[in-house]
Amino acid sequence: NAGVTQTPKFxxxxxxxxxxxxxxxxxxxxxxxxxxxxxGMGLRLIHYSVGAxxxxxxxxxxxxxxxxxxTEDFPLRLLSAAPSQTSVYFxxxxxxxxSYNSPLHFGNGTRLTVT
Amino acid sequence: GESVGLHLPTLSVQEGDNSIINCAxxxxxxxxxxxxxxxxxKGPQFIIDIRSNMDKRQGQRVTVLLNKTVKHLSLQIAxxxxxxxxxxFCAETPIRTSYGKLTFGQGTILTVHP
Numbered sequence: 001n002a003g004v005t006q007t008p009k010f011x012x013x014x015x016x017x018x019x020x021x022x023x024x025x026x027x028x029x030x031x032x033x034x035x036x037x038x039x040g041m042g043l044r045l046i047h048y049s050v051g052a053x054x055x056x057x058x059x060x061x062x063x064x065x066x067x068x069x070x071t072e073d074f075p076l077r078l079l080s081a082a083p084s085q086t087s088v089y090f091x092x093x094x095x096x097x098x099s100y101n102s103p104l105h106f107g108n109g110t111r112l113t114v115t
Numbered sequence: 116g117e118s119v120g121l122h123l124p125t126l127s128v129q130e131g132d133n134s135i136i137n138c139a140x141x142x143x144x145x146x147x148x149x150x151x152x153x154x155x156x157k158g159p160q161f162i163i164d165i166r167s168n169m170d171k172r173q174g175q176r177v178t179v180l181l182n183k184t185v186k187h188l189s190l191q192i193a194x195x196x197x198x199x200x201x202x203x204f205c206a207e208t209p210i211r212t213s214y215g216k217l218t219f220g221q222g223t224i225l226t227v228h229p
Contacts, residue, residue, distance in 0.1 A: 004158075033216075035219075040123055040221065041221055042204055042206075042219030042220050042221045042222055043159070043204070043217075043219040044219075045216060045217070045218075048216060058216065090158050090159070092158075092159075103149050103161040103164055104149075104159075104161070104217060105161070106151075106158030106159045106160070107158050108156070108157050108158045109156075109157070109158050
């Protein structure tokens with residue numbers, strides 16, 4: 001298994017440009033999430049999904065859209081990039097576990113700079 | 116986790132020493148806790164977890180202690196090695212919410228000197 005794969009690894013955008021950060025997992029995980037990580041801060045939840053066709057907002061959803069058409073993929077869209085969205089973005093997934101004992105598995109991140 | 120500024124807590128130890136990393140959590144409803152390790156340029160990596168019906172759990176060279184009375188979590192690393200140098204995050208969640216909704220602490224930088 002490749003685990004959680006994020007592309008691209010690095011991206012530079014100009015203010016107002018749009019782009020999609022890709023995330024794919026091959027572990028058949030139902031739960032997928034997007035976090036952003038800023039210097040000196042922990043990870044903050046942007047959006048999450050509990051299964052195909054179901055998404056919900058996290059702590060910092062403004063400026064981001066998501067969709068979940070398949071179990072494997074959970075893309076994050078920036079419709080009009082702003083400098084405040086300069087960050088490292090992590091995608092994470094976990095199995096559906098009724099005992100709630102399964103931790104999140106993270107990708108290696110996409111480093112985004114908006115100028 | 117709340118923003119507490121740009122300067123992460125740091126812990127410097129000598130190789131072979133035991134390390135203790137602390138975390139205070141704020142949500143009384145949280146009942147599942149996880150420690151993650153993050154190396155430079157990589158995503159967080161799961162280390163160990165604990166549920167609120169336990170106060171201690173041991174793994175390989177690591178132990179997590181949970182004190183629900185004071186909402187405190189700690190990670191103990193035995194015989195710390197240079198490869199343990201990383202940023203360590205605690206995370207919490209109430210068991211009734213979706214698993215994607217972990218709340219992370221700001222992190223602690225662990226530096227192990229040979």
